Amino acid sequence: AEKSKSKFLNFMSDIMKTAQADPRRVIHSLKAGLAITLVSLLYFICPLYGIFGVEAIWALLTVVLVFEFTAGATLSKCMNRGVATLLAGALGLEGVILAQRLGNKVKPFVLGTLVFILAAGSTFCRFIPRIKARYDYGAMIFILTFSLVAVSGQRVDGIFDFACQRVFTILIGGATCVVISLFVCPVWAGQDLHNLIASNLEKLANFLQGFECAYFECSEGKDNPQKSVLEGYKSVLNSKASEESLANFAWWEPAHGRFRLFHPWTHYVKIGALARQCSYKFETLHRYLTPEIHVSLEFKGKVQEPCKKLCWEASQALKALSSSIRTMTEPCDAKRHLENFKNAIKDLKLALETTSLEGEELMAVIPVVTVASILIEATKCVEKIHDSVS
Amino acid sequence: AEKSKSKFLNFMSDIMKTAQADPRRVIHSLKAGLAITLVSLLYFICPLYGIFGVEAIWALLTVVLVFEFTAGATLSKCMNRGVATLLAGALGLEGVILAQRLGNKVKPFVLGTLVFILAAGSTFCRFIPRIKARYDYGAMIFILTFSLVAVSGQRVDGIFDFACQRVFTILIGGATCVVISLFVCPVWAGQDLHNLIASNLEKLANFLQGFECAYFECSEGKDNPQKSVLEGYKSVLNSKASEESLANFAWWEPAHGRFRLFHPWTHYVKIGALARQCSYKFETLHRYLTPEIHVSLEFKGKVQEPCKKLCWEASQALKALSSSIRTMTEPCDAKRHLENFKNAIKDLKLALETTSLEGEELMAVIPVVTVASILIEATKCVEKIHDSVS
Numbered sequence: 208a209e210k211s212k213s214k215f216l217n218f219m220s221d222i223m224k225t226a227q228a229d230p231r232r233v234i235h236s237l238k239a240g241l242a243i244t245l246v247s248l249l250y251f252i253c254p255l256y257g258i259f260g261v262e263a264i265w266a267l268l269t270v271v272l273v274f275e276f277t278a279g280a281t282l283s284k285c286m287n288r289g290v291a292t293l294l295a296g297a298l299g300l301e302g303v304i305l306a307q308r309l310g311n312k313v314k315p316f317v318l319g320t321l322v323f324i325l326a327a328g329s330t331f332c333r334f335i336p337r338i339k340a341r342y343d344y345g346a347m348i349f350i351l352t353f354s355l356v357a358v359s360g361q362r363v364d365g366i367f368d369f370a371c372q373r374v375f376t377i378l379i380g381g382a383t384c385v386v387i388s389l390f391v392c393p394v395w396a397g398q399d400l401h402n403l404i405a406s407n408l409e410k411l412a413n414f415l416q417g418f419e420c421a422y423f424e425c426s427e428g429k430d431n432p433q434k435s436v437l438e439g440y441k442s443v444l445n446s447k448a449s450e451e452s453l454a455n456f457a458w459w460e461p462a463h464g465r466f467r468l469f470h471p472w473t474h475y476v477k478i479g480a481l482a483r484q485c486s487y488k489f490e491t492l493h494r495y496l497t498p499e500i501h502v503s504l505e506f507k508g509k510v511q512e513p514c515k516k517l518c519w520e521a522s523q524a525l526k527a528l529s530s531s532i533r534t535m536t537e538p539c540d541a542k543r544h545l546e547n548f549k550n551a552i553k554d555l556k557l558a559l560e561t562t563s564l565e566g567e568e569l570m571a572v573i574p575v576v577t578v579a580s581i582l583i584e585a586t587k588c589v590e591k592i593h594d595s596v597s
Numbered sequence: 598a599e600k601s602k603s604k605f606l607n608f609m610s611d612i613m614k615t616a617q618a619d620p621r622r623v624i625h626s627l628k629a630g631l632a633i634t635l636v637s638l639l640y641f642i643c644p645l646y647g648i649f650g651v652e653a654i655w656a657l658l659t660v661v662l663v664f665e666f667t668a669g670a671t672l673s674k675c676m677n678r679g680v681a682t683l684l685a686g687a688l689g690l691e692g693v694i695l696a697q698r699l700g701n702k703v704k705p706f707v708l709g710t711l712v713f714i715l716a717a718g719s720t721f722c723r724f725i726p727r728i729k730a731r732y733d734y735g736a737m738i739f740i741l742t743f744s745l746v747a748v749s750g751q752r753v754d755g756i757f758d759f760a761c762q763r764v765f766t767i768l769i770g771g772a773t774c775v776v777i778s779l780f781v782c783p784v785w786a787g788q789d790l791h792n793l794i795a796s797n798l799e800k801l802a803n804f805l806q807g808f809e810c811a812y813f814e815c816s817e818g819k820d821n822p823q824k825s826v827l828e829g830y831k832s833v834l835n836s837k838a839s840e841e842s843l844a845n846f847a848w849w850e851p852a853h854g855r856f857r858l859f860h861p862w863t864h865y866v867k868i869g870a871l872a873r874q875c876s877y878k879f880e881t882l883h884r885y886l887t888p889e890i891h892v893s894l895e896f897k898g899k900v901q902e903p904c905k906k907l908c909w910e911a912s913q914a915l916k917a918l919s920s921s922i923r924t925m926t927e928p929c930d931a932k933r934h935l936e937n938f939k940n941a942i943k944d945l946k947l948a949l950e951t952t953s954l955e956g957e958e959l960m961a962v963i964p965v966v967t968v969a970s971i972l973i974e975a976t977k978c979v980e981k982i983h984d985s986v987s
Contacts, residue, residue, distance in 0.1 A: 240717030250748040327630030358640040
């Protein structure tokens with residue numbers, strides 16, 4: 208009993224965490240419930256049931272399979288489903304007519320062969336990366352509809368009426384999904400992508416600030432920055448998949464808020480890739496925060512000023528870039544910080560050149576030199592991000 | 598015409614590339630075609646059609662939705678579908694009986710409310726990470742089946758017969774998928790994960806070898822290593838998602854080849870994470886291969902020997918680890934290389950300590966020092982991978 212109680216509590220805390228992480232999830236669940244209940248009305252309301260009969264299950268099926276979190280994903284699936292259903296339906300009817308002409312004896316063989324060829328073909332197409340990214344669901348529905356029509360053609364009389372009825376119920380289901388996901392508290396994939404990229408840049412900026420503080424000031428007794436600040440960049444490391452799928456969904460979305468139709472979403476993916484490049488460098492830097500690494504404090508003191516300035520200016524530039532993405536304005540502030548940190552790089556290089564190493568243990572100098580040199584590399588990434596944002 | 602011709606040629610070359618990248622994809626497509634054609638027989642063969650009638654479409658639907666590339670994924674979806682269908686079916690029948698008792702007038706309201714609550718609840722559950730990873734499809738099928746049963750309960754008489762028939766056809770569809778994906782040229786997610794991790798380690802080893810050659814020997818006129826060798830590690834950077842999903846699917850697979858049931862698949866995910874750590878360091882190293890960076894050749898010459906030894910031993914250790922994963926044996930060879938490269942690290946440190954910097958430009962020394970120091974960090978990752986493999 209104890210164990211199952213703790214399991215239950217665990218589950219409840221999972222639920223709370225999931226809801227707190229993104230409250231739109233709760234709204235989405237209610238929207239999904241609403242959509243499903245709405246299409247159930249096709250069954251519950253007598254006159255409607257009179258029209259569609261048991262074919263109404265296709266509306267239900269469509270809603271369950273097609274309704275997704277973001278408007279773009281729902282639209283993409285609806286479009287895929289719609290086009291694939293029509294295409295496969297037309298092809299299926301053609302196939303049935305062809306098979307009928309060839310005579311009743313060979314009909315099942317012709318239809319069976321057609322089903323096999325098209326099923327194998329479209330399953331294979333789903334492996335092609337370009338198709339997988341945008342039309343995966345469509346290919347699946349194509350197989351499904353084609354084989355349904357082909358096998359039904361073997362049996363059901365009046366296949367045209369039956370096909371029309373089914374297409375109509377699927378349209379009802381799809382329309383319900385589209386209307387609810389576009390007009391009831393819509394979640395835009397584009398907006399999410401936009402925010403994700405901006406917040407990723409912010410996380411990088413926070414890391415640089417936190418790193419500056421943790422690496423150069425701890426010895427002076429200041430508070431260590433929080434772990435969450437220093438490890439925020441880790442989520443940037445693995446954000447590739449979500450950025451790309453959001454960009455794919457955003458492509459389907461109509462104009463909304465400050466975004467036009469055909470907003471350059473792929474541009475966000477590029478900025479995201481550069482931010483990831485930067486986060487790889489930070490991963491290497493992060494290693495040097497462990498206190499076990501023996502460093503020469505004297506040497507560290509000598510490069511401290513330009514390094515701190517570099518960190519500060521780069522993090523300010525990133526913050527300015529992030530807010531210029533958020534507000535969709537030209538990154539003027541960032542440009543100023545960029546100039547400043549180019550100067551800081553020069554100062555740092557000068558400091559490294561002029562510092563005498565006499566009396567220093569080289570081994571204790573190396574970690575500091577490495578940090579400085581990775582910092583320079585990382586801030587060059589920031590410059591690339593700036594070029595790509597403006 | 599020119600344009601559409603080039604588009605067609607493009608598409609054909611995409612097909613060829615996709616097939617060449619993994620020939621099992623062609624076999625999988627044929628398997629999918631076979632499975633769909635087999636369940637179509639429920640329609641084509643008269644006596645079978647006599648038993649199942651139009652309910653046979655559920656077998657077709659199940660095959661299209663459930664048949665996946667790896668055996669583990671197919672099994673996972675089948676189990677999810679089976680359990681969710683039974684659970685939702687039972688709950689749905691309960692709901693219908695309950696609503697019937699409350700009287701015919703309130704029946705649609707009770708059923709509608711139940712559908713809304715359960716649909717919203719299970720949609721929300723799909724956001725919880727632990728459920729999403731393993732039971733996402735099950736939750737979807739749960740909503741679908743429950744609402745289907747509930748709304749059908751409003752209309753169809755003899756709902757029990759009808760439910761039994763549908764469960765039976767779904768079982769036929771699921772069984773077809775399982776049999777074909779387990780016994781006809783099976784693709785094991787576990788085997789794929791195993792190979793992926795081993796080949797990732799190999800890619801890291803190749804990078805180290807290539808880096809050694811490109812960084813230290815080019816000046817002597819040797820051939821540059823191929824770009825593919827030097828950039829192979831890039832695929833390791835983003836392998837997290839595929840490793841985790843393969844591990845999830847592998848969990849469902851029965852014993853096969855050298856793998857027992859409940860093989861420690863999560864262990865592979867851990868090794869994969871360490872390999873990724875290492876690849877982040879390589880990403881930083883890779884930057885230093887650009888010829889524009891001005892380095893002191895004299896200083897480079899001084900640390901060249903231990904650095905080369907370090908690269909060589911670390912890459913040999915990685916290769917040994919990779920092959921010990923492949924053969925599932927203890928990594929004895931790797932242990933020897935590990936000892937060697939620990940010595941190489943000591944030599945390198947010694948070389949760095951004793952090298953006099955007099956007459957050297959510090960700015961030209963820094964890149965070399967940085968490379969040496971990142972190399973040391975990267976090879977420490979190799980040690981961690983070794984500890985985790987053995």
